[in-house]
Amino acid sequence: MALLREIQGYIRSxxxxxxxxxxxxxxxxxxxxxxxxxxxxxxxxSARVRAFIAAEGGR
Incomplete structure (x- = not known):
């Protein structure tokens, strides 16, 4: 699950x-x-989560 990996990376960082x-x-x-x-x-x-991460500055 790519989305979960992206979220976990963001949370970790x-x-x-x-x-x-x-x-x-x-x-x-x-x-x-x-x-x-x-x-x-x-x-x-998925789009909402990725938009949130992008708006917050990514990883």
Whole structure:
């Protein structure tokens, strides 16, 4: 899952907690946990997450 790797890289580089990231990016504090458990993100969700990371300065 490329999206999960991107999120984990961002979280690692910023020190942001996964729940804080999920809430800030897509208003879902369980996002990262759910992705780790196999949740398949749709195109819109992936785009929103990537837009958030880009707006915050990437990694």
């Amino acid at each position: 910023t020190g942001m907690k996964p729940t804080v990231f999920g809430r800030a990016a897509v208003n879902d504090p369980r996002l990262v946990t759910d992705l780790k458990r196999g949740r398949e993100p749709g195109a819109r969700l």
